[in-house]
Amino acid sequence: MDAVFVALASPVRRRILDILKARPGCTVNDVCAYFEMTRIGVMKHLQILNDAMLVTSRKEGRSRHLFHNAVPIRMIYDRWTTEYSEVWAQRLTEIKYKVEKGGTPPRPGKLSRRRRTKRRRIESHSGADSNVDMTRKKEQV
Amino acid sequence: MDAVFVALASPVRRRILDILKARPGCTVNDVCAYFEMTRIGVMKHLQILNDAMLVTSRKEGRSRHLFHNAVPIRMIYDRWTTEYSEVWAQRLTEIKYKVEKGGTPPRPGKLSRRRRTKRRRIESHSGADSNVDMTRKKEQV
DNA sequence: TCCGTATGTCACCTATACGTTACCTATGTG
DNA sequence: CACATAGGTAACGTATAGGTGACATACGGA
Structure with missing residues (x-):
């Protein structure tokens, strides 16, 4: 894919x-x-x-x-346009939300964010903080 | 694009x-x-x-x-799936043709093909043989 | 068989994509 | 203000994509 x-x-x-x-x-x-x-x-x-x-x-x-x-292109269509066309509605809802409330968008940050720029590969091998770690999931597109 | x-x-x-x-x-x-x-x-x-x-x-x-x-993805959809979905019918016709006739596919070569591997950039600047030269059309995707 | 055509493979070169460290700017908050 | 946070820029190293010439293989016709 x-x-x-x-x-x-x-x-x-x-x-x-x-x-x-x-x-x-x-x-x-x-x-x-x-x-x-x-x-x-x-x-x-x-x-x-x-x-x-x-x-x-x-x-x-x-x-x-x-x-x-054309089959692979068809697959891209299924994966991206159908999946992302629903986003049209989603984004409109989003924008509507912000316009009405004037606040920050819904759930702007829920993950325990890591530090900052400095390397953090070491810690990512420890079990802690890994339930939200989607990294290296072997590219499941 | x-x-x-x-x-x-x-x-x-x-x-x-x-x-x-x-x-x-x-x-x-x-x-x-x-x-x-x-x-x-x-x-x-x-x-x-x-x-x-x-x-x-x-x-x-x-x-x-x-x-x-999602707009650009939408554009890709328009450019590729609609344009290439017609190809489904086209390919099926193609295959049907070959199955029935057992021969070569329709119009397998109509361009005046150039020589072979060796470079031919020089000649491509002459006007001759250029009506089929789509090269360097500035990428009109 | 001999030669030309059509394709396939190999080793190599070069531009660029991808990621990094170092450093800089701006904005909150005690 | 002092300092931490969020983001932005610059210079650089390295793997790889994209292209090349040289050479090999396979088929078809005189």
Whole structure:
């Protein structure tokens, strides 16, 4: 899942997806024709897109035909737009709250905050204060 | 727009958005409490999110209150899911085509493809062969 | 078989993303 | 005022992303 976000972060790779959308089944060299960079550079991007399952391919003879796959984007949609669209209402409520009360937003701080800038990796290994420690949860996006 | 993709590419920044979704209006230090890294590291991520307009903030006294903004995600939705959802039908048609005909996919190559690996930046500045050259179009995502 | 095309792999270089320490500014509070 | 807290800036080290040339492999046709 993280791979999808990373893959989409590059303009080159997003353009590759657009190209594959316009010309499904084109080859690696076909894609290369759209870019200034060498074939090897394009292939690296294709590899990243492939790892993210945003691009699928099928070898036919000596050439590889490329297709894009909308499923991961669909997953991003499910994870982000549905989950974050509810936030529209939430934020409006929030703003309404502040306008009416003129005070601080609801629950502005509930965690036992740690000290400040100075390093605190050592203490974070002790059991204390760890029930709110979401850090290093292995990226559950 | 590119900034939004780049901002979303980091697991840390996506988690910050989740945190701000769960606790709108919390401060910089509140966010820092969720991470192992130092406050400066978190602030850099916040800056990137701010540049992408995924996070807004408002200074109150000496503390800054943070909110996330779903609008850019909404834009990504418009750009990618609606545009790419049509591809579902397109790909199915594509696959159906190949299954029935057993041949190569429709329009597998229409561009005049250039040579191969070797550099060709020089020629790309000549007018010839440039009507298919989408390169350096200044990233119109 | 011999050669050209199409792709795949390897080692390497360089710009930049990410995180750090050190230091600075502003705002509360005794 | 003295001092702690909250945030902001600058300079810097390091891992990695993105790109390269050299070389290898595989297929197809004369």
